[in-house]
Amino acid sequence: MITVESLTKRYGGVKAVDDVSFTAHPGRVTGFLGPNGAGKSTTMRIMVGLTPPTSGDATFDGRRFAELPNPGLEVGVLLDASAQHAGRTGREILGVAAQTMGLPRTRVGELLDLVSLTEAEADRRVRHYSLGMRQRLGIATALIGDPEVLVLDEPANGLDPAGIRWMRDLLRGYADQGGTVLLSSHLLHEIEVVADDLVVIGQGRIVAQGTKAELLAAAGTVVRAEDHQRLARALTMAGVASTLTTDGALRTDAEPARVGHIAHAAGCPLIELRSADGAGLEEMFLELTAETQREGAAA
Amino acid sequence: MSTTTTPASTTAGTTPTRAPRARNRPAPAPIPTGRLLLVELRKMFDTRSGFWLLASIAITATLATGAVILWAPQDDLTFATFGAAIGFPMAVILPMIAILSVTSEWSQRSGLTTFTLVPHRGRVVSAKAIVVLGTAVASMALAFAIGAVGNLVGTAMAGTDLVWDMGLDDFGYIVGANTLGMLMGFMLGVLVRNSAGAIVAYFVYSLVEPPLSQLLAAAQSWFADLRPWVDFNYNQNMLFEGGFTSEQWANLAVSGGLWLIAPLGIGLALLLRSEVK
Numbered sequence: 001m002i003t004v005e006s007l008t009k010r011y012g013g014v015k016a017v018d019d020v021s022f023t024a025h026p027g028r029v030t031g032f033l034g035p036n037g038a039g040k041s042t043t044m045r046i047m048v049g050l051t052p053p054t055s056g057d058a059t060f061d062g063r064r065f066a067e068l069p070n071p072g073l074e075v076g077v078l079l080d081a082s083a084q085h086a087g088r089t090g091r092e093i094l095g096v097a098a099q100t101m102g103l104p105r106t107r108v109g110e111l112l113d114l115v116s117l118t119e120a121e122a123d124r125r126v127r128h129y130s131l132g133m134r135q136r137l138g139i140a141t142a143l144i145g146d147p148e149v150l151v152l153d154e155p156a157n158g159l160d161p162a163g164i165r166w167m168r169d170l171l172r173g174y175a176d177q178g179g180t181v182l183l184s185s186h187l188l189h190e191i192e193v194v195a196d197d198l199v200v201i202g203q204g205r206i207v208a209q210g211t212k213a214e215l216l217a218a219a220g221t222v223v224r225a226e227d228h229q230r231l232a233r234a235l236t237m238a239g240v241a242s243t244l245t246t247d248g249a250l251r252t253d254a255e256p257a258r259v260g261h262i263a264h265a266a267g268c269p270l271i272e273l274r275s276a277d278g279a280g281l282e283e284m285f286l287e288l289t290a291e292t293q294r295e296g297a298a299a
Numbered sequence: 300m301s302t303t304t305t306p307a308s309t310t311a312g313t314t315p316t317r318a319p320r321a322r323n324r325p326a327p328a329p330i331p332t333g334r335l336l337l338v339e340l341r342k343m344f345d346t347r348s349g350f351w352l353l354a355s356i357a358i359t360a361t362l363a364t365g366a367v368i369l370w371a372p373q374d375d376l377t378f379a380t381f382g383a384a385i386g387f388p389m390a391v392i393l394p395m396i397a398i399l400s401v402t403s404e405w406s407q408r409s410g411l412t413t414f415t416l417v418p419h420r421g422r423v424v425s426a427k428a429i430v431v432l433g434t435a436v437a438s439m440a441l442a443f444a445i446g447a448v449g450n451l452v453g454t455a456m457a458g459t460d461l462v463w464d465m466g467l468d469d470f471g472y473i474v475g476a477n478t479l480g481m482l483m484g485f486m487l488g489v490l491v492r493n494s495a496g497a498i499v500a501y502f503v504y505s506l507v508e509p510p511l512s513q514l515l516a517a518a519q520s521w522f523a524d525l526r527p528w529v530d531f532n533y534n535q536n537m538l539f540e541g542g543f544t545s546e547q548w549a550n551l552a553v554s555g556g557l558w559l560i561a562p563l564g565i566g567l568a569l570l571l572r573s574e575v576k
Contacts (some may be wrong), residue, residue, distance in 0.1 A: 084412065
């Protein structure tokens with residue numbers, strides 16, 4: 001279990017991470033979602049002790065990262081797949097990691113198989129690797145110690161569609177076995193399919209968090225009527241705010257059932273009535289993080 | 300690249316299947332220091348640049364030995380001449396090895412992995428320092444062995460007498476001088492944390508500082524007196540001559556504190572607090 005408590009990181013006057021608290025539970029994939037520069041990577045670097053926080057704490061089963069006697073065996077970390085010595089071969093990088101953790105050499109071959117790097121690819125120097133190959137190598141480095149917790153920063157970056165599918169299945173299986181997975185992304189769709197819980201961050205602050213189901217339910221309703229103006233009036237009369245989307249549908253925070261009753265009572269025939277689901281979550285994501293898209297966002 | 304497994308993986312394909320992650324397995328043992336030393340030694344030479352730096356110790360020692368055999372006057376075909384000729388390239392290569400062992404963690408960004416696998420930077424940097432010292436002594440031993448072979452071959456070819464005119468203390472001085480050079484490289488690596496920057500700084504120290512200091516000492520008599528106390532490079536070079544007096548040892552210690560120990564302390568303090576990106 002990962003517990004992050006009131007984590008704050010200030011650079012000069014700018015708060016890159018501002019009072020961030022969340023928990024990632026065993027057996028669940030927690031998606032850490034936010035636009036570029038929202039503070040995801042800084043938060044993750046603080047969690048593993050690479051960046052000192054201004055205040056706050058991050059613990060793994062109650063212990064700080066630096067207190068773990070052999071961290072690679074308990075927490076698998078991938079922060080930046082390109083952060084490797086370009087002159088080492090993939091096999092050597094895994095070899096060094098295995099040796100540091102005190103693992104047998106055979107583990108290297110097993111992990112190369114697991115992430116589908118061929119023998120020939122493993123013997124190439126990392127400077128000749130594609131980003132997708134680097135990600136696979138980074139995943140292998142994170143997994144080689146068979147840890148209970150995974151902390152992965154944008155692991156799907158640079159993977160092809162098949163690779164993304166493979167990664168998704170891998171993380172799902174990992175969590176289903178009782179592992180704790182925290183993965184970050186700036187792409188909602190990427191995270192939506194695999195995450196059980198979501199933590200949305202924008203401009204260093206957490207703007208939403210909860211289970212995916214909760215966040216989806218909170219995303220509201222999409223409704224389409226023959227006469228949308230009449231429906232909008234009926235909704236307003238009933239005290240339900242709604243907005244008109246560009247394609248002529250109405251969006252509201254109310255439950256679909258409530259909207260149906262209002263429309264029925266108003267004698268307003270509907271063409272479509274559904275939960276906003278993914279589309280709603282995306283809208284929420286864009287809305288919540290809109291401010292951070294501007295210039296001058298925290299690094 | 301696809302997710303289809305290669306034929307080779309079908310046999311090993313069952314092994315990566317992990318046992319369900321146990322909640323309460325015993326805490327792993329801490330990483331022993333001996334293992335860290337081995338890992339850092341491995342990392343020093345497992346890249347192409349690292350390998351060639353190591354190889355160049357043997358190569359330049361052989362070239363220097365060959366040059367002495369070919370071009371040195373016959374009277375000078377003594378072990379001391381070989382030793383001096385070999386010592387020169389060492390003084391350049393060893394500091395580069397020391398610099399890169401530290402700076403590559405930042406310049407190549409491998410520190411992101413290194414310092415998450417071992418979240419104690421002090422331990423990692425100490426391990427690097429010990430490996431650097433070991434490398435200095437081992438490469439000097441190798442270089443002198445090559446020089447000894449050169450002395451045997453050279454005198455045999457020239458038909459002159461074999462002269463072993465280096466005592467144990469002469470070895471000590473040369474090994475000491477080169478080890479201090481390597482430590483200067485290590486210090487600059489820790490302080491600058493950037494490969495190019497640290498290498499430039501080292502060459503400024505080893506090539507630009509001495510003539511300037513020399514010039515100032517020649518022009519200003521007060522500096523000529525002060526120089527041995529403040530110019531570490533000067534003392535380092537004096538080591539190659541050997542035969543230190545107690546005052547010279549004091550000079551070395553004082554100037555070393557100024558040029559080596561103090562900046563190393565500052566560099567370590569910064570390194571331990573800095574952000575690894």
